[in-house]
Amino acid sequence: xxxxxxxxxxxxxxxxxxxxxxxxxxxxxxxxxxxxxxxxxxxxxxxxxxxxxxxxxxxxxxxxxxxxxxxxxxxxxxxxxxxxxxxxxxxxxxxxxxxxxxxxxxxxxxxxxxxxxxxxxxxxxxxxxxxxxxxxxxxxxxxxxxxxxxxxxxxxxxxxxxxxxxxxxxxxxxxxxxxxxxxxxxxxxxxxxxxxxxxxxxxxxxxxxxxxxxxxxxxxxxxxxxxxxxxxxxxxxxxxxxxxxxxxxxxxxxxxxxxxxxxxxxxxxxxxxxxxxxxxxxxxxxxxxxxxxxxxxxxxxxxxxxxxxxxxxxxxxxxxxxxxxxxxxxxxxxxxxxxxxxxxxxxxxxxxxxxxxxxxxxxxxxxxxxxxxxxxxxxxxxxxxxxxxxxxxx
Numbered sequence: 001x002x003x004x005x006x007x008x009x010x011x012x013x014x015x016x017x018x019x020x021x022x023x024x025x026x027x028x029x030x031x032x033x034x035x036x037x038x039x040x041x042x043x044x045x046x047x048x049x050x051x052x053x054x055x056x057x058x059x060x061x062x063x064x065x066x067x068x069x070x071x072x073x074x075x076x077x078x079x080x081x082x083x084x085x086x087x088x089x090x091x092x093x094x095x096x097x098x099x100x101x102x103x104x105x106x107x108x109x110x111x112x113x114x115x116x117x118x119x120x121x122x123x124x125x126x127x128x129x130x131x132x133x134x135x136x137x138x139x140x141x142x143x144x145x146x147x148x149x150x151x152x153x154x155x156x157x158x159x160x161x162x163x164x165x166x167x168x169x170x171x172x173x174x175x176x177x178x179x180x181x182x183x184x185x186x187x188x189x190x191x192x193x194x195x196x197x198x199x200x201x202x203x204x205x206x207x208x209x210x211x212x213x214x215x216x217x218x219x220x221x222x223x224x225x226x227x228x229x230x231x232x233x234x235x236x237x238x239x240x241x242x243x244x245x246x247x248x249x250x251x252x253x254x255x256x257x258x259x260x261x262x263x264x265x266x267x268x269x270x271x272x273x274x275x276x277x278x279x280x281x282x283x284x285x286x287x288x289x290x291x292x293x294x295x296x297x298x299x300x301x302x303x304x305x306x307x308x309x310x311x312x313x314x315x316x317x318x319x320x321x322x323x324x325x326x327x328x329x330x331x332x333x334x335x336x337x338x339x340x341x342x343x344x345x346x347x348x349x350x351x352x353x354x355x356x357x358x359x360x361x362x363x364x365x366x367x368x369x370x371x372x373x374x375x376x377x378x379x380x381x382x383x384x385x386x387x388x389x390x391x392x393x394x
Contacts, residue, residue, distance in 0.1 A: 012128070013367060020365045028363035029381050031372035034180070034344060035248060036311060039378040046246045048304035052293040056286075065282040068273040070096025070254070074288040077295035078254045082209060082239050084219070086226035090262045093269035095276050096283040099251040100210045100240025105133055106255045107206055107236045109275050111171055112139060120171045120206075121163065123147075125347070125369060127180045127208070130173060144172075147182045149349035152337025154184045160193065168202030174228070176209030176237075177221035178343020181371035185215070185342055191224045195231045205232060210240040213308045214315065215342035218244075229258045241291050243344070244308055250287025315344065318377050325386035335389075344375050350394045362388035 016032040035043050069075060075094040083092065097103040111118050120139055122130055123146035134141045142165065145158030166172060174194070179185055186194070198205055205228050212221045229235045234257070241252040257268045276283060294300045319339045326335035338346050348370035358364040364385060366372040377385060 016365055016367065019359075023363055023365075025363040027384070029365065029376065029385060031364065031366040031374075031376040031385075033376075034373055036243060036246065036315075036344060036375045038314075041378070043248070044246065046304060046307050048294045048300045048307065049245060049247060049290055051300055051303075052290045052297075055293060056289055060289075066096075066285045066288075068276045068282060069094060069269065070283045070288055071285060071292060073296065074292040075254065077292045078239060078241075079256060081218070081295060082212065082222055082237060082256070083226055083229055083258070084222065086230040087258055088262065090265060091258055091260065093257045093259075093265050093272055095255050095269075095272035096285075096288050097238075097253040097255055097276075098280065098284055099242060100208070100238055100253040101129060102251065102280075102283075103238035103240070103253040103255040104130065104208060106272070106275050106279070107238050108133055108137055108139060109279070110236070110255075110257070110271060111206075112137060113271065113275070115169050118169050118171055118204075119167075120173055121166060121203075122173045123159070123175070123179070125181055125371075126173065126175075130208070146179075147184055147347060147349070152184065152335075152347075152349055153340070154186055154190070156186070156190050160197065163194070163197055163201075163203075166197075166201050166203040170201075170203045171206050171236075172198065172203050173206045173208065174224075176207045176212070176225040178211035178215045178345070180210065180343070181345050181347055181367065181369065183341030183343050183346040183374075184337070186224065188223060188227070191227055195228055198228075198232050204234050204236070206236040206238070208238045210238075211243050211343045212239070213244040213305075214312055214344060217312070218305065218308070233260050234258065241287060245287075245291055245294070245304070247287040247290060250290070251284055252287030252291055254288075315374050318374050318379075318382060319346070321379065321382045322374075322377070322386060325383055326389060329386055329390045341374075344373050345371050346374055347371050348389070348394060354392055354394050357392040358388055361392065364388050 013032055020030050037043055079092050079094055097106055119142050120134055121142045121144050124143040144162035145155045148155040207225050209225055215221045237256040239254050242248045294304050323335050323339040327333055350370045352368040355368050355370050
């Protein structure tokens, strides 16, 4: 049986990590892997997370299974964090998942179960795993224009023109904030235009929100998701705690299904429970319990929010430093878009050949589509990156 298996394509980011590891140059800079790093190059455990884990260790009396949708307190806390008071809790079915990736996978499974003919419209570019999972599941997929390489912003006219092709029951996959891999986001006026299109066509939004708090702030980053969820008949939301709580390896995520018809909640919740049962039975709990402990404790929540704000401001500072250094070296403001992007990532909008030159000539590692992890920089390495970008002629 095993001999009939086919070789699977290698993950480009994992390949990049291996190349970086093997590079003997002391000056090498890793801008590929998508994790937050502080100025010392460490992905730290947040203070509130350590305090919550200590409390759980001291107080927890069992490691028995949680329910199929996970701990209800986690569900309530995450629905409140993401959606605030934009919708009633009774309109939201929710199930804990192994990370944001698990939430995305379960959302696609739910779509396929409800409407096997639904097409999923994805931005070009999008997070590569969106496309990989859709292809693996054999679900029809359509790309819509999103990033403008010339301006470094959103090609909104192209996006809307392409979304005119959606039909009732199709899915439009959107990034709630901090678009991955580009860092370019819609403004609230553009989000309203998307909502109007969804309501006019009958297409259903699916929002992947993996970086709440990394862009303009916890509330600000949730504004678009809240607008959509409160304005259209049905919305799917895949949320991750990996980045904003720093619990990457705990695989903590949640899938929410919002319906303006609260009468559908029981049916939808049962379907989410069923899908969890088929895929992994009961979801992992440790990370979810850490998150719910923090969000339900005013002191821990305040400390977490303060540390998250420090992280956000650090990345904004690096963006502004990089844009300023590039302006100084190039004598132009053509890289000003880097300061306008939000989240961990930015896309330079250059060719794979230029990216390869950055690696070969300057030991700077970024994904071939020119996505770079801003959090992989520090104040010392920003000038090095800026000079390399100018030297290779980007």
